[in-house]
Amino acid sequence: MDWDKLRIFHAVADKGSLTHAGDVLHLSQSAVSRQIRSLEESLGVTLFHRHARGLILTEQGELLFDATQAMNKRLDAATARIRDSEEEVFGDLRVTTTIGFGSIWLAPRLPKLYQSYPDLRLHLLLEERVLDLPMREADVAIRMKEPSQADLVRKRLMDIRMQLFATPAYLEENGHPQSLHDLGAHRLICQNIDSTQVSAGAGLVRELLTYDIERLLTVNNYFGVLQSVLSGLGIGVLPDYLQQDFPDLVQVLPGTESNIVPVFLAFPEELRGSKRIEVFRDFVVEEVVAYRKAKRAA
Numbered sequence: 001m002d003w004d005k006l007r008i009f010h011a012v013a014d015k016g017s018l019t020h021a022g023d024v025l026h027l028s029q030s031a032v033s034r035q036i037r038s039l040e041e042s043l044g045v046t047l048f049h050r051h052a053r054g055l056i057l058t059e060q061g062e063l064l065f066d067a068t069q070a071m072n073k074r075l076d077a078a079t080a081r082i083r084d085s086e087e088e089v090f091g092d093l094r095v096t097t098t099i100g101f102g103s104i105w106l107a108p109r110l111p112k113l114y115q116s117y118p119d120l121r122l123h124l125l126l127e128e129r130v131l132d133l134p135m136r137e138a139d140v141a142i143r144m145k146e147p148s149q150a151d152l153v154r155k156r157l158m159d160i161r162m163q164l165f166a167t168p169a170y171l172e173e174n175g176h177p178q179s180l181h182d183l184g185a186h187r188l189i190c191q192n193i194d195s196t197q198v199s200a201g202a203g204l205v206r207e208l209l210t211y212d213i214e215r216l217l218t219v220n221n222y223f224g225v226l227q228s229v230l231s232g233l234g235i236g237v238l239p240d241y242l243q244q245d246f247p248d249l250v251q252v253l254p255g256t257e258s259n260i261v262p263v264f265l266a267f268p269e270e271l272r273g274s275k276r277i278e279v280f281r282d283f284v285v286e287e288v289v290a291y292r293k294a295k296r297a298a
Helices: 003-015 018-027 029-041 061-081 097-118 168-174 180-185 201-210 220-232 276-298
Strands: 048-052 054-058 091-097 120-126 140-143 152-160 162-166 187-188 213-216 235-239 251-256 261-268
Touching: 003 018, 003 029, 003 054, 003 061, 018 029, 029 213, 054 061, 091 097, 091 276, 097 140, 097 235, 097 276, 120 276, 140 276, 152 201, 162 180, 162 201, 162 261, 168 251, 180 201, 180 251, 187 201, 187 220, 201 251, 220 235, 261 276
Parallel strands: 091 120, 091 140, 187 213, 187 235
Antiparallel strands: 048 054, 140 261, 152 261, 162 235, 162 251
């Protein structure tokens, strides 16, 4: 197949419009249309359904779009490796992690990374969904479990546990629980057990809810739980890594915590030689070492 036609097809499928694809490709709408018709004729299939609202891929078009999308991601990876310099670090790096870890632990530490590498363009993709690294949805991931794909380089960074926290002002006004049975007199702030989260966290919440807790606030990520706790709304189920950056928070019922949650850094094997990956990995490892030392000293 003609690479130029595939490139144009991918742009049209991605934008859903001949006009918008032409803007991206710097081609006229008629030129784009001719290339699509030519590709359809060469394949002997219809790739798009034409509607007043735009173009919709046919079943055959979906198959071809999946292929061109995979090709584009491979080309992006190859381009990234070619552009990596041994002397300087610059360009885009897409990092995916959870909303909680990314906003509470990682983002506040990034100024140190930018001090050393000001030309690095970091893109944080914060979501609970696990992005597909081999398919180039992201370059590097920090995940709350060991990755299952075999073609990933992975490093265990640290272990965390979910614990209970509240502000001193909240506890002064509402009292310190002395046992799990006392939680019924407080508002519990946590993630809904059916939301996407680490299984250990859901397990702890499930256990806590057996203690007749009537006042409950659920949030779909730990950053929201943290903000609610800081606002004095109640006692929150939160990861223990936040205690270093929020030392005023008080751990409630210290013996109550989840099972260990392992934290892994991972990236595709094909990016092993990437300078950007290397400096980011080293930065995170250094920050984890500093975090561990501070935790032991506390």
